[in-house]
Amino acid sequence: MSMALKPSASLRPSPATVPKLKSPALSRTKRYHVSCRSQTTVEAGPKDPVPDYNNIDSQPLNQLVMGLFRKKMVLAIGDDVPEQGYDGIISLTRKLNSKFGDSRETQVRTVGILNSLFPSWLPRLFKLLISNPFPEFACRMNAWATALTCQWLMGPCKVNDVEVDGGKVAKGQGVLVERCRYLEQSGCASICINSCKVPTQEFFIKDMGLQLCMTPNYEDFSCQFSFGKSPEAQGVDAAFQTPCFSQCPSKRRLVPTQDTTAAARCGGISPL
Numbered sequence: 001m002s003m004a005l006k007p008s009a010s011l012r013p014s015p016a017t018v019p020k021l022k023s024p025a026l027s028r029t030k031r032y033h034v035s036c037r038s039q040t041t042v043e044a045g046p047k048d049p050v051p052d053y054n055n056i057d058s059q060p061l062n063q064l065v066m067g068l069f070r071k072k073m074v075l076a077i078g079d080d081v082p083e084q085g086y087d088g089i090i091s092l093t094r095k096l097n098s099k100f101g102d103s104r105e106t107q108v109r110t111v112g113i114l115n116s117l118f119p120s121w122l123p124r125l126f127k128l129l130i131s132n133p134f135p136e137f138a139c140r141m142n143a144w145a146t147a148l149t150c151q152w153l154m155g156p157c158k159v160n161d162v163e164v165d166g167g168k169v170a171k172g173q174g175v176l177v178e179r180c181r182y183l184e185q186s187g188c189a190s191i192c193i194n195s196c197k198v199p200t201q202e203f204f205i206k207d208m209g210l211q212l213c214m215t216p217n218y219e220d221f222s223c224q225f226s227f228g229k230s231p232e233a234q235g236v237d238a239a240f241q242t243p244c245f246s247q248c249p250s251k252r253r254l255v256p257t258q259d260t261t262a263a264a265r266c267g268g269i270s271p272l
Helices: 060-077 085-099 103-116 122-131 135-149 181-186 189-207 260-264
Strands: 157-163 169-177 212-216 223-227
Touching: 060 085, 060 103, 085 103, 085 181, 085 189, 103 189, 122 135, 122 189, 135 157, 135 169, 135 223, 157 223, 181 189, 189 212
Parallel strands: none
Antiparallel strands: 157 169, 169 223, 212 223
């Protein structure tokens, strides 16, 4: 994801300034978290009306996956919500995001939810038999699987070509989410970071054996998945520098602080 602090500024850091990580789960660099406590806000996302997702929600495969995902979320949180359908997913996400005082715990719980969607042996076997010996094939396979099974969560998306580690352009190793439904309906930068970007990257890198970089754009709510590309370091990733969204239902104001950099970020992002 990318977004500058000024809505009119470019959202992407220069590639030359971005160090590479082998894995955010194993890196020795500092981890950063986001929570909704920014002293400044920014109006994020597209201005036109929210798309109609009834056609996506009515598809049997999407209903099946959504139901499974909700069941695993309830088990992880230890509580349910009255809302049904996609509204229920968002309510559960907000409950998960606010349940723990440490946002790293939210990220860990979300990785656990992703793992619980599969038989316990499957990620390890995939990593051993497919990711390790055939990384490019594994990246393309996961790009197509993501585009096929996750439109109920993120909205319309398509497989595309992306730049990967080494600077080459890889065919079919990306997924472009055109307008992330999850981000738009939650309206929350910390949910994007703690309940999607960080845990999803970590799940694919640590458990599936694939590098993944997710680059959300907070101006138009698109998001680029790049399988085979290492994530940016959290200290320079522009997604971690965003102020709280003005539409965020969870935002809270802090008392004034002399740390203007922290005050400008959603939650005053700080090392864990």
